[in-house]
Amino acid sequence: EPEVTQTPSHQVTQMGQEVILRCVPISNHLYFYWYRQILGQKVEFLVSFYNNEISEKSEIFDDQFSVERPDGSNFTLKIRSTKLEDSAMYFCASRDRGYSNQPQHFGDGTRLSIL
Amino acid sequence: KNEVEQSPQNLTAQEGEFITINCSYSVGISALHWLQQHPGGGIVSLFMLSSGKKKHGRLIATINIQEKHSSLHITASHPRDSAVYICAVRGNTGNQFYFGTGTSLTVIP
Numbered sequence: 001e002p003e004v005t006q007t008p009s010h011q012v013t014q015m016g017q018e019v020i021l022r023c024v025p026i027s028n029h030l031y032f033y034w035y036r037q038i039l040g041q042k043v044e045f046l047v048s049f050y051n052n053e054i055s056e057k058s059e060i061f062d063d064q065f066s067v068e069r070p071d072g073s074n075f076t077l078k079i080r081s082t083k084l085e086d087s088a089m090y091f092c093a094s095r096d097r098g099y100s101n102q103p104q105h106f107g108d109g110t111r112l113s114i115l
Numbered sequence: 116k117n118e119v120e121q122s123p124q125n126l127t128a129q130e131g132e133f134i135t136i137n138c139s140y141s142v143g144i145s146a147l148h149w150l151q152q153h154p155g156g157g158i159v160s161l162f163m164l165s166s167g168k169k170k171h172g173r174l175i176a177t178i179n180i181q182e183k184h185s186s187l188h189i190t191a192s193h194p195r196d197s198a199v200y201i202c203a204v205r206g207n208t209g210n211q212f213y214f215g216t217g218t219s220l221t222v223i224p
Contacts (some may be wrong), residue, residue, distance in 0.1 A: 034210075043150075043158075043201060045212040056211050089156055102146065103160040111156070 006092050006107035013082055014115055017077045021077045021110045023092030030077045033093040033104065034067065036060065043091070049075065079112075087114045118142045121202050121215035128222050134189040136218045138202030141183065148186050150201040152217065158201075161187070192222045200203050 005024045012018045025032050047057040049067055055077040066078045075094075079086055089111050093104040119140045128134050138147070149161040162169050162176040164185065166187075169176050178185040189196055202215040 008128075035212075042216040043203070043214040045214070048212075058211065091158060093158075103163040105160065106150075106158040108155075108157045 002105075004092055004094055004105050006090075006110050008110060009108065010111045010113070012115060015084055016081050019079050019082055019112065020091050021079075021092075021112065023075045023077070023094075023095030023107055024073055025075055025092065026096075026105055027073070028096060028099050029094035029105070031055075031095045031104075032067075032069070034052035034077045035091040035093065036088045037091065037109075038085075038088045046077070046090075082112075082114045084114050085108045087112060117216075118213035119202055119204055119215040121200075121218050123218060124216065125219045126221070128192050130193060130222055130224050132192050132222075134192050134220065134222075136187045136194075136200050136202075136220070138185045138187070138215055139183060140185075140204045142204065142212070143207040144183075144204040145207040146205045147178055147185050148201075148205070149185075149202040150203060152199040152201055153174075154198070155177065163202075172205070189220075190219075194222045194224050197221050 006021045032049040035043050037043045045058050047054055047061045047067055048055045064080045068076050089109045091092045091109045092107045095104045122137045146163050146165045148163050151159045151161050164176055164178045173190045175188040199217040199219050201217045204213050
């Protein structure tokens with residue numbers, strides 16, 4: 001069964017550095033999402049992406065964050081200048097067209113640790 | 116504010132027991148998801164509902180739109196069902212998602 005893959009599984013970065021988290025969604029999917037889960041807390045929606053543009057973003061997704069689909073297969077989340085509070089598990093998800101009956105498929109997540 | 120509330124927060128059951136996890140939400144929704152998060156952190160989508168009831172194996176999910184409430188039932192629970200079960204809703208005014216804090220289920224052999 002096709003799956004969403006995320007790399008790396010664990011990223012350790014110094015505060016203030018830029019980080020790029022990578023996701024390869026399922027190939028025929030059209031809608032893409034990033035979520036974050038701080039340790040011990042609930043999952044939070046960051047951003048959704050469709051037709052090469054952001055369709056919705058949360059308050060968390062400020063100017064430090066950006067997303068890109070650079071080559072038709074990868075979907076990336078960039079954090080420009082990382083802060084300690086960016087330490088979290090980041091999940092990518094994708095789904096096919098027809099949101100009313102298509103579930104999201106999640107990757108296994110990237111654990112981001114900011115030092 | 117919590118747009119999605121789940122209960123209970125923690126649940127311990129004996130193998131074979133019938134389990135119910137509840138979810139209430141306060142926003143208008145276009146769909147409700149039940150997700151399973153394993154101890155390693157990976158998330159699996161179990162159901163997506165916009166009305167009625169869905170069944171998959173030993174899992175049943177129901178939703179009452181008027182009461183803004185959904186339940187996830189597990190019949191004949193098994194230790195491998197031990198995980199965190201998360202309710203999430205998609206708002207009906209855009210592509211925003213709201214998540215519950217999850218219910219941690221432990222099934223004891």
